[in-house]
Amino acid sequence: MPRRKTLLRYTGQIMAVSMLTFLLFSSGVIVYYILVPMARQASGDLAALIVLSAQTWVELPPDTRPDFEDELYLQHGLSLVSAEAQLKPVRYKSPYLRFLETALSRRLGQEIQLLDGGTADDWAWVDVPMAERTVRIGFSSKHNDASPPLAVLLLLLGGSMITLISSLLLVRRQTYSLAQLASATSRFGRGERPESLPEEGPEELAVLARNFNRMTGQVQQLLTNRTTLLGGISHDLRTPIARLQLALALLDEKSEPELINGMREDLQEMDLLIRRTLELARGLEGAPQDEQLLDLAAFLAEVVADYRQQPVAIEWADPPPCPMRFSPLALRRVLSNLLGNGLQYGDGKPLEVRLQCDGAMAEIQILDRGAGIPEAQLEAVFQPFFRLEGSRNPATGGSGLGLAIVRQLCDLYGWQIQLVPRQGGGTKACLSLPNSRSEKNSH
Numbered sequence: 001m002p003r004r005k006t007l008l009r010y011t012g013q014i015m016a017v018s019m020l021t022f023l024l025f026s027s028g029v030i031v032y033y034i035l036v037p038m039a040r041q042a043s044g045d046l047a048a049l050i051v052l053s054a055q056t057w058v059e060l061p062p063d064t065r066p067d068f069e070d071e072l073y074l075q076h077g078l079s080l081v082s083a084e085a086q087l088k089p090v091r092y093k094s095p096y097l098r099f100l101e102t103a104l105s106r107r108l109g110q111e112i113q114l115l116d117g118g119t120a121d122d123w124a125w126v127d128v129p130m131a132e133r134t135v136r137i138g139f140s141s142k143h144n145d146a147s148p149p150l151a152v153l154l155l156l157l158g159g160s161m162i163t164l165i166s167s168l169l170l171v172r173r174q175t176y177s178l179a180q181l182a183s184a185t186s187r188f189g190r191g192e193r194p195e196s197l198p199e200e201g202p203e204e205l206a207v208l209a210r211n212f213n214r215m216t217g218q219v220q221q222l223l224t225n226r227t228t229l230l231g232g233i234s235h236d237l238r239t240p241i242a243r244l245q246l247a248l249a250l251l252d253e254k255s256e257p258e259l260i261n262g263m264r265e266d267l268q269e270m271d272l273l274i275r276r277t278l279e280l281a282r283g284l285e286g287a288p289q290d291e292q293l294l295d296l297a298a299f300l301a302e303v304v305a306d307y308r309q310q311p312v313a314i315e316w317a318d319p320p321p322c323p324m325r326f327s328p329l330a331l332r333r334v335l336s337n338l339l340g341n342g343l344q345y346g347d348g349k350p351l352e353v354r355l356q357c358d359g360a361m362a363e364i365q366i367l368d369r370g371a372g373i374p375e376a377q378l379e380a381v382f383q384p385f386f387r388l389e390g391s392r393n394p395a396t397g398g399s400g401l402g403l404a405i406v407r408q409l410c411d412l413y414g415w416q417i418q419l420v421p422r423q424g425g426g427t428k429a430c431l432s433l434p435n436s437r438s439e440k441n442s443h
Helices: 002-027 031-059 062-076 095-108 148-189 203-251 257-283 296-306 328-345 402-413 436-442
Strands: 079-082 123-130 133-140 292-295 314-316 323-326 351-357 361-367 416-421 427-434
Touching (some): 031 062, 031 079, 031 095, 031 123, 062 079, 095 123, 148 203, 292 296, 296 323, 296 351, 328 361, 328 402, 328 427
Parallel strands (some): 314 351
Antiparallel strands (some): 079 133, 292 323, 416 427
16 A cells, blocks of 8 residues: 555656646746746856857867767757858847847856858857857757747647646556566566566656566576586586596406595595585575574684684684674685685685674675785686686686685675785685674664
8 A cells, every 4th residue: 555655646746747837838828927037048058058068179189079079969959160250140139049149248258149150051150269269159040949929829739738648648657667567577487588677667666677677687697507507517527427437447457545545536526516516506595594693703713713723824813792693604604615715825824814893894804815816807706617727626726616605695695795906915805794683673
Protein backbone atom coordinates (compact mmCIF):
# COMPACT_ATOMS: atom_id res chain seq x y z
CA MET A 1 0.00 0.00 0.00
CA PRO A 2 2.71 2.61 0.72
CA ARG A 3 4.21 2.05 -2.73
CA ARG A 4 0.79 2.45 -4.36
CA LYS A 5 0.18 5.68 -2.49
CA THR A 6 3.55 6.99 -3.65
CA LEU A 7 2.74 6.19 -7.27
CA LEU A 8 -0.69 7.78 -6.94
CA ARG A 9 0.92 10.84 -5.38
CA TYR A 10 3.29 11.06 -8.34
CA THR A 11 0.37 10.75 -10.77
CA GLY A 12 -1.62 13.36 -8.87
CA GLN A 13 1.26 15.81 -9.03
CA ILE A 14 1.48 15.47 -12.81
CA MET A 15 -2.24 15.93 -13.17
CA ALA A 16 -2.23 18.94 -10.84
CA VAL A 17 0.55 20.59 -12.85
CA SER A 18 -1.41 19.94 -16.07
CA MET A 19 -4.59 21.45 -14.69
CA LEU A 20 -2.74 24.45 -13.29
CA THR A 21 -1.09 24.98 -16.66
CA PHE A 22 -4.49 24.83 -18.35
CA LEU A 23 -5.99 27.42 -15.97
CA LEU A 24 -3.04 29.76 -16.33
CA PHE A 25 -3.03 29.28 -20.07
CA SER A 26 -6.79 29.97 -20.37
CA SER A 27 -7.03 32.97 -18.07
CA GLY A 28 -3.60 34.56 -18.20
CA VAL A 29 -2.79 35.11 -21.86
CA ILE A 30 -2.27 38.84 -21.66
CA VAL A 31 0.47 40.57 -23.54
CA TYR A 32 1.75 42.67 -20.65
CA TYR A 33 1.94 39.79 -18.16
CA ILE A 34 2.93 36.87 -20.39
CA LEU A 35 4.33 37.70 -23.80
CA VAL A 36 6.47 40.65 -22.77
CA PRO A 37 8.09 38.98 -19.72
CA MET A 38 8.70 35.83 -21.72
CA ALA A 39 10.34 37.80 -24.52
CA ARG A 40 12.54 39.66 -22.03
CA GLN A 41 13.58 36.49 -20.30
CA ALA A 42 14.32 34.70 -23.55
CA SER A 43 16.29 37.65 -24.91
CA GLY A 44 18.27 37.85 -21.65
CA ASP A 45 19.13 34.16 -21.87
CA LEU A 46 20.16 34.47 -25.51
CA ALA A 47 22.28 37.52 -24.72
CA ALA A 48 24.04 35.64 -21.93
CA LEU A 49 24.64 32.68 -24.26
CA ILE A 50 26.05 34.95 -26.98
CA VAL A 51 28.46 36.72 -24.62
CA LEU A 52 29.54 33.46 -23.00
CA SER A 53 30.06 31.83 -26.41
CA ALA A 54 32.22 34.71 -27.61
CA GLN A 55 34.28 34.68 -24.43
CA THR A 56 34.77 30.92 -24.61
CA TRP A 57 35.75 31.05 -28.29
CA VAL A 58 38.39 33.70 -27.62
CA GLU A 59 39.90 31.74 -24.72
CA LEU A 60 40.02 28.42 -26.59
CA PRO A 61 43.17 27.30 -28.44
CA PRO A 62 42.88 27.96 -32.19
CA ASP A 63 42.91 24.26 -33.09
CA THR A 64 39.85 23.52 -30.92
CA ARG A 65 37.71 26.45 -32.12
CA PRO A 66 36.19 24.69 -35.17
CA ASP A 67 34.84 21.90 -32.97
CA PHE A 68 33.37 24.46 -30.58
CA GLU A 69 31.72 26.30 -33.50
CA ASP A 70 30.13 23.08 -34.76
CA GLU A 71 28.86 22.17 -31.29
CA LEU A 72 27.48 25.69 -30.79
CA TYR A 73 25.51 25.48 -34.02
CA LEU A 74 24.16 22.00 -33.38
CA GLN A 75 23.14 22.58 -29.76
CA HIS A 76 22.03 26.23 -29.75
CA GLY A 77 21.56 27.25 -33.40
CA LEU A 78 24.28 29.93 -33.22
CA SER A 79 26.82 30.54 -35.97
CA LEU A 80 30.20 32.08 -35.07
CA VAL A 81 32.37 33.75 -37.75
CA SER A 82 35.08 36.38 -37.91
CA ALA A 83 33.86 40.00 -38.19
CA GLU A 84 35.42 41.10 -41.48
CA ALA A 85 32.67 42.42 -43.79
CA GLN A 86 30.68 45.49 -42.77
CA LEU A 87 26.97 44.84 -42.21
CA LYS A 88 24.01 47.21 -41.97
CA PRO A 89 21.78 47.41 -38.91
CA VAL A 90 18.53 45.45 -38.98
CA ARG A 91 15.69 47.65 -40.19
CA TYR A 92 12.67 45.93 -38.73
CA LYS A 93 13.07 44.86 -35.13
CA SER A 94 10.44 42.87 -33.32
CA PRO A 95 10.00 43.45 -29.59
CA TYR A 96 12.07 40.37 -28.96
CA LEU A 97 15.02 41.73 -30.99
CA ARG A 98 14.77 45.10 -29.22
CA PHE A 99 14.88 43.35 -25.86
CA LEU A 100 17.91 41.42 -27.09
CA GLU A 101 19.76 44.61 -28.07
CA THR A 102 19.04 46.08 -24.65
CA ALA A 103 20.25 42.93 -22.88
CA LEU A 104 23.45 42.81 -24.95
CA SER A 105 24.18 46.47 -24.38
CA ARG A 106 23.68 46.04 -20.64
CA ARG A 107 25.99 43.02 -20.47
CA LEU A 108 28.76 44.50 -22.64
CA GLY A 109 28.58 48.04 -21.27
CA GLN A 110 28.21 49.70 -24.67
CA GLU A 111 25.55 50.18 -27.32
CA ILE A 112 25.06 47.07 -29.43
CA GLN A 113 23.04 46.91 -32.65
CA LEU A 114 21.80 43.83 -34.45
CA LEU A 115 23.11 43.56 -38.01
CA ASP A 116 21.48 42.32 -41.22
CA GLY A 117 23.43 39.65 -43.09
CA GLY A 118 22.02 40.82 -46.42
CA THR A 119 20.54 37.42 -47.28
CA ALA A 120 17.01 36.06 -47.37
CA ASP A 121 17.50 33.54 -44.56
CA ASP A 122 16.16 35.90 -41.82
CA TRP A 123 19.37 35.68 -39.83
CA ALA A 124 20.57 38.48 -37.58
CA TRP A 125 24.16 39.08 -36.52
CA VAL A 126 25.80 40.80 -33.63
CA ASP A 127 29.42 41.94 -33.25
CA VAL A 128 30.68 41.19 -29.76
CA PRO A 129 33.87 43.02 -28.71
CA MET A 130 35.94 40.61 -26.66
CA ALA A 131 39.62 40.71 -25.66
CA GLU A 132 40.67 43.42 -28.15
CA ARG A 133 38.93 41.69 -31.04
CA THR A 134 35.43 41.39 -32.44
CA VAL A 135 33.54 38.13 -32.68
CA ARG A 136 30.49 37.94 -34.94
CA ILE A 137 27.68 35.61 -33.88
CA GLY A 138 24.56 34.97 -35.94
CA PHE A 139 21.17 33.47 -35.14
CA SER A 140 17.77 33.15 -36.70
CA SER A 141 15.65 36.25 -36.20
CA LYS A 142 12.82 33.90 -35.21
CA HIS A 143 14.93 32.48 -32.39
CA ASN A 144 12.62 32.37 -29.34
CA ASP A 145 10.50 35.12 -30.88
CA ALA A 146 7.04 35.57 -29.34
CA SER A 147 3.99 35.66 -31.61
CA PRO A 148 0.69 37.07 -30.25
CA PRO A 149 -1.44 35.48 -33.03
CA LEU A 150 0.05 32.12 -32.17
CA ALA A 151 -0.76 32.77 -28.51
CA VAL A 152 -4.41 33.36 -29.39
CA LEU A 153 -4.51 30.18 -31.46
CA LEU A 154 -2.99 28.19 -28.65
CA LEU A 155 -5.45 29.77 -26.24
CA LEU A 156 -8.33 28.38 -28.31
CA LEU A 157 -6.91 24.99 -29.19
CA GLY A 158 -3.96 24.18 -26.96
CA GLY A 159 -5.56 24.69 -23.58
CA SER A 160 -8.23 22.06 -24.11
CA MET A 161 -5.63 19.54 -25.30
CA ILE A 162 -3.03 19.93 -22.53
CA THR A 163 -4.83 17.89 -19.90
CA LEU A 164 -5.80 15.14 -22.33
CA ILE A 165 -2.32 14.84 -23.81
CA SER A 166 -0.65 14.95 -20.39
CA SER A 167 -2.91 12.17 -19.12
CA LEU A 168 -2.28 10.02 -22.18
CA LEU A 169 1.47 10.53 -21.97
CA LEU A 170 1.48 9.71 -18.27
CA VAL A 171 -0.46 6.49 -18.72
CA ARG A 172 1.64 5.51 -21.71
CA ARG A 173 4.83 6.20 -19.75
CA GLN A 174 3.80 3.91 -16.92
CA THR A 175 2.50 1.12 -19.11
CA TYR A 176 5.56 1.29 -21.37
CA SER A 177 7.93 0.83 -18.41
CA LEU A 178 5.90 -2.11 -17.16
CA ALA A 179 5.81 -3.61 -20.65
CA GLN A 180 9.59 -3.33 -20.87
CA LEU A 181 9.95 -5.08 -17.52
CA ALA A 182 7.54 -7.86 -18.55
CA SER A 183 9.42 -8.41 -21.81
CA ALA A 184 12.79 -8.43 -20.03
CA THR A 185 11.64 -10.97 -17.45
CA SER A 186 10.30 -13.21 -20.22
CA ARG A 187 13.62 -13.13 -22.07
CA PHE A 188 15.50 -13.68 -18.82
CA GLY A 189 13.29 -16.68 -18.03
CA ARG A 190 14.19 -18.20 -21.40
CA GLY A 191 17.89 -17.96 -20.58
CA GLU A 192 18.58 -14.86 -22.65
CA ARG A 193 20.37 -11.83 -21.29
CA PRO A 194 18.08 -8.80 -21.63
CA GLU A 195 19.35 -5.28 -22.13
CA SER A 196 19.51 -3.02 -19.09
CA LEU A 197 16.22 -1.33 -18.29
CA PRO A 198 16.16 2.49 -18.08
CA GLU A 199 16.20 3.48 -14.40
CA GLU A 200 13.80 6.41 -14.66
CA GLY A 201 10.23 7.39 -13.91
CA PRO A 202 8.47 7.11 -10.53
CA GLU A 203 10.51 5.95 -7.57
CA GLU A 204 8.93 2.50 -7.49
CA LEU A 205 9.60 1.77 -11.16
CA ALA A 206 13.13 3.18 -10.99
CA VAL A 207 14.00 1.03 -7.96
CA LEU A 208 12.42 -2.01 -9.60
CA ALA A 209 14.41 -1.49 -12.81
CA ARG A 210 17.62 -0.89 -10.83
CA ASN A 211 17.18 -4.08 -8.81
CA PHE A 212 16.35 -6.08 -11.93
CA ASN A 213 19.48 -4.79 -13.70
CA ARG A 214 21.60 -5.62 -10.68
CA MET A 215 20.08 -9.09 -10.42
CA THR A 216 20.68 -9.95 -14.06
CA GLY A 217 24.26 -8.73 -13.80
CA GLN A 218 24.90 -10.81 -10.71
CA VAL A 219 23.39 -13.93 -12.25
CA GLN A 220 25.42 -13.46 -15.41
CA GLN A 221 28.58 -12.99 -13.38
CA LEU A 222 27.73 -16.10 -11.39
CA LEU A 223 27.35 -18.17 -14.53
CA THR A 224 30.59 -16.78 -15.94
CA ASN A 225 32.50 -17.55 -12.77
CA ARG A 226 31.18 -21.09 -12.60
CA THR A 227 32.12 -21.66 -16.22
CA THR A 228 35.58 -20.32 -15.49
CA LEU A 229 35.89 -22.60 -12.48
CA LEU A 230 34.96 -25.71 -14.41
CA GLY A 231 37.32 -24.83 -17.24
CA GLY A 232 40.13 -24.03 -14.85
CA ILE A 233 39.73 -27.25 -12.90
CA SER A 234 39.74 -29.28 -16.10
CA HIS A 235 42.86 -27.49 -17.33
CA ASP A 236 44.90 -27.44 -14.14
CA LEU A 237 44.20 -31.01 -13.11
CA ARG A 238 45.10 -32.46 -16.50
CA THR A 239 48.88 -32.07 -16.02
CA PRO A 240 49.27 -33.59 -12.51
CA ILE A 241 46.89 -36.44 -13.41
CA ALA A 242 48.98 -37.23 -16.47
CA ARG A 243 52.14 -37.24 -14.36
CA LEU A 244 50.53 -39.62 -11.86
CA GLN A 245 49.50 -41.98 -14.62
CA LEU A 246 53.02 -42.05 -15.97
CA ALA A 247 54.49 -42.61 -12.51
CA LEU A 248 52.12 -45.47 -11.81
CA ALA A 249 53.15 -47.09 -15.07
CA LEU A 250 56.82 -46.89 -14.02
CA LEU A 251 56.23 -48.34 -10.56
CA ASP A 252 55.74 -51.79 -12.02
CA GLU A 253 59.26 -51.77 -13.44
CA LYS A 254 61.20 -49.84 -10.85
CA SER A 255 60.16 -48.40 -7.51
CA GLU A 256 62.09 -45.36 -6.30
CA PRO A 257 61.51 -43.17 -3.23
CA GLU A 258 61.89 -39.97 -5.26
CA LEU A 259 59.17 -41.09 -7.60
CA ILE A 260 56.85 -41.80 -4.71
CA ASN A 261 57.61 -38.40 -3.19
CA GLY A 262 56.80 -36.80 -6.50
CA MET A 263 53.48 -38.55 -6.53
CA ARG A 264 52.75 -37.26 -3.07
CA GLU A 265 53.56 -33.72 -4.16
CA ASP A 266 51.25 -34.07 -7.14
CA LEU A 267 48.48 -35.28 -4.90
CA GLN A 268 49.04 -32.36 -2.55
CA GLU A 269 48.93 -29.99 -5.49
CA MET A 270 45.65 -31.49 -6.65
CA ASP A 271 44.22 -31.33 -3.16
CA LEU A 272 45.20 -27.67 -2.78
CA LEU A 273 43.73 -26.77 -6.15
CA ILE A 274 40.45 -28.54 -5.45
CA ARG A 275 40.22 -26.98 -2.00
CA ARG A 276 40.80 -23.48 -3.35
CA THR A 277 38.26 -24.07 -6.10
CA LEU A 278 35.66 -25.19 -3.61
CA GLU A 279 36.35 -22.13 -1.47
CA LEU A 280 35.74 -19.92 -4.47
CA ALA A 281 32.56 -21.82 -5.30
CA ARG A 282 31.29 -21.28 -1.75
CA GLY A 283 31.88 -17.58 -2.19
CA LEU A 284 29.32 -17.58 -5.01
CA GLU A 285 26.56 -18.78 -2.72
CA GLY A 286 24.15 -16.61 -0.78
CA ALA A 287 25.25 -14.54 2.19
CA PRO A 288 25.59 -16.74 5.29
CA GLN A 289 24.23 -15.73 8.64
CA ASP A 290 27.37 -16.31 10.73
CA GLU A 291 28.27 -12.77 11.76
CA GLN A 292 29.25 -12.25 15.40
CA LEU A 293 30.09 -9.28 17.58
CA LEU A 294 33.80 -9.70 18.34
CA ASP A 295 36.89 -7.67 19.10
CA LEU A 296 38.50 -7.24 15.70
CA ALA A 297 41.86 -6.27 17.23
CA ALA A 298 42.03 -9.46 19.30
CA PHE A 299 40.85 -11.56 16.36
CA LEU A 300 43.50 -10.07 14.10
CA ALA A 301 46.19 -10.63 16.74
CA GLU A 302 45.17 -14.30 16.90
CA VAL A 303 45.41 -14.67 13.11
CA VAL A 304 48.83 -12.98 13.06
CA ALA A 305 50.04 -15.24 15.86
CA ASP A 306 49.33 -18.29 13.69
CA TYR A 307 51.87 -16.96 11.18
CA ARG A 308 54.57 -15.94 13.69
CA GLN A 309 56.27 -19.31 13.19
CA GLN A 310 57.09 -18.38 9.60
CA PRO A 311 60.73 -17.44 8.90
CA VAL A 312 59.59 -14.00 7.74
CA ALA A 313 59.02 -11.51 10.56
CA ILE A 314 55.58 -9.94 10.97
CA GLU A 315 55.45 -6.47 12.53
CA TRP A 316 52.26 -6.06 14.54
CA ALA A 317 51.43 -3.58 17.31
CA ASP A 318 48.37 -4.41 19.38
CA PRO A 319 45.84 -1.60 18.80
CA PRO A 320 42.99 -0.67 21.17
CA PRO A 321 39.89 -2.90 21.18
CA CYS A 322 37.70 -2.61 18.09
CA PRO A 323 34.26 -4.18 18.56
CA MET A 324 32.82 -5.13 15.18
CA ARG A 325 30.18 -7.48 13.83
CA PHE A 326 31.70 -9.75 11.18
CA SER A 327 32.00 -13.35 10.07
CA PRO A 328 35.09 -14.81 11.77
CA LEU A 329 35.31 -17.76 9.37
CA ALA A 330 35.12 -15.61 6.24
CA LEU A 331 37.49 -12.96 7.61
CA ARG A 332 40.01 -15.61 8.62
CA ARG A 333 39.96 -17.03 5.09
CA VAL A 334 40.48 -13.55 3.61
CA LEU A 335 43.32 -12.70 6.00
CA SER A 336 44.97 -16.07 5.49
CA ASN A 337 45.08 -15.52 1.74
CA LEU A 338 46.41 -11.96 2.08
CA LEU A 339 49.02 -12.92 4.67
CA GLY A 340 50.03 -15.95 2.63
CA ASN A 341 50.55 -13.78 -0.45
CA GLY A 342 52.56 -11.24 1.55
CA LEU A 343 54.81 -13.93 2.99
CA GLN A 344 55.24 -15.73 -0.32
CA TYR A 345 55.90 -12.70 -2.52
CA GLY A 346 57.51 -10.35 0.02
CA ASP A 347 61.07 -11.38 -0.92
CA GLY A 348 61.71 -12.49 2.65
CA LYS A 349 61.39 -8.97 4.05
CA PRO A 350 59.34 -8.20 7.19
CA LEU A 351 55.60 -7.98 6.76
CA GLU A 352 53.60 -5.19 8.42
CA VAL A 353 50.03 -5.62 9.66
CA ARG A 354 48.04 -2.58 10.80
CA LEU A 355 44.52 -1.96 12.05
CA GLN A 356 42.67 1.35 11.96
CA CYS A 357 39.26 1.51 13.63
CA ASP A 358 36.96 4.52 14.05
CA GLY A 359 33.75 2.77 15.16
CA ALA A 360 31.87 3.00 11.86
CA MET A 361 34.62 1.55 9.69
CA ALA A 362 37.70 -0.61 10.24
CA GLU A 363 40.61 -0.96 7.84
CA ILE A 364 43.16 -3.75 7.93
CA GLN A 365 46.40 -3.10 6.07
CA ILE A 366 48.94 -5.77 5.10
CA LEU A 367 52.14 -4.29 3.70
CA ASP A 368 55.04 -6.12 2.07
CA ARG A 369 58.26 -5.09 0.33
CA GLY A 370 58.19 -7.56 -2.54
CA ALA A 371 58.39 -6.95 -6.27
CA GLY A 372 54.90 -5.46 -6.26
CA ILE A 373 52.08 -5.71 -8.80
CA PRO A 374 51.99 -3.66 -12.04
CA GLU A 375 49.26 -1.02 -11.93
CA ALA A 376 47.66 -2.40 -15.09
CA GLN A 377 47.11 -5.75 -13.33
CA LEU A 378 45.89 -4.58 -9.91
CA GLU A 379 42.34 -5.63 -10.80
CA ALA A 380 43.23 -8.58 -13.00
CA VAL A 381 44.85 -10.43 -10.07
CA PHE A 382 41.37 -10.83 -8.55
CA GLN A 383 40.19 -12.88 -11.51
CA PRO A 384 40.08 -16.68 -11.06
CA PHE A 385 43.20 -18.54 -12.26
CA PHE A 386 45.05 -15.32 -13.12
CA ARG A 387 48.75 -15.46 -12.28
CA LEU A 388 51.40 -12.80 -12.54
CA GLU A 389 54.00 -15.53 -12.96
CA GLY A 390 53.52 -17.18 -16.34
CA SER A 391 54.39 -20.77 -15.45
CA ARG A 392 51.94 -23.29 -14.02
CA ASN A 393 54.21 -24.07 -11.07
CA PRO A 394 52.23 -23.44 -7.86
CA ALA A 395 55.43 -22.92 -5.90
CA THR A 396 56.19 -19.73 -7.85
CA GLY A 397 52.88 -18.65 -9.33
CA GLY A 398 50.36 -19.98 -6.85
CA SER A 399 47.06 -21.55 -7.81
CA GLY A 400 45.58 -18.29 -9.11
CA LEU A 401 42.59 -18.57 -6.80
CA GLY A 402 43.69 -16.91 -3.57
CA LEU A 403 42.81 -13.32 -4.46
CA ALA A 404 39.72 -14.47 -6.37
CA ILE A 405 38.46 -16.03 -3.14
CA VAL A 406 39.24 -12.79 -1.31
CA ARG A 407 37.25 -10.71 -3.80
CA GLN A 408 34.26 -13.08 -3.75
CA LEU A 409 34.08 -13.08 0.04
CA CYS A 410 34.45 -9.31 0.20
CA ASP A 411 31.62 -8.86 -2.30
CA LEU A 412 29.51 -11.31 -0.34
CA TYR A 413 29.91 -9.53 3.00
CA GLY A 414 30.03 -5.94 1.73
CA TRP A 415 33.74 -5.47 2.41
CA GLN A 416 36.15 -3.54 0.21
CA ILE A 417 39.55 -4.90 -0.87
CA GLN A 418 42.13 -2.82 -2.70
CA LEU A 419 45.75 -3.41 -3.66
CA VAL A 420 47.94 -0.30 -3.75
CA PRO A 421 51.59 -0.10 -4.92
CA ARG A 422 53.98 1.22 -2.27
CA GLN A 423 56.72 3.75 -2.80
CA GLY A 424 60.04 1.97 -2.66
CA GLY A 425 58.51 -1.32 -3.82
CA GLY A 426 55.95 -3.69 -2.47
CA THR A 427 52.18 -3.81 -2.17
CA LYS A 428 49.68 -2.60 0.41
CA ALA A 429 46.50 -4.65 0.73
CA CYS A 430 43.69 -2.55 2.27
CA LEU A 431 40.66 -4.42 3.61
CA SER A 432 37.80 -2.16 4.73
CA LEU A 433 35.00 -3.51 6.91
CA PRO A 434 31.89 -1.44 7.66
CA ASN A 435 30.58 -1.94 11.17
CA SER A 436 27.31 -3.75 10.46
CA ARG A 437 26.51 -3.59 14.17
CA SER A 438 25.56 0.10 13.88
CA GLU A 439 23.54 -0.60 10.72
CA LYS A 440 21.53 -3.32 12.43
CA ASN A 441 20.89 -1.14 15.46
CA SER A 442 19.69 1.70 13.26
CA HIS A 443 16.96 -0.53 11.87
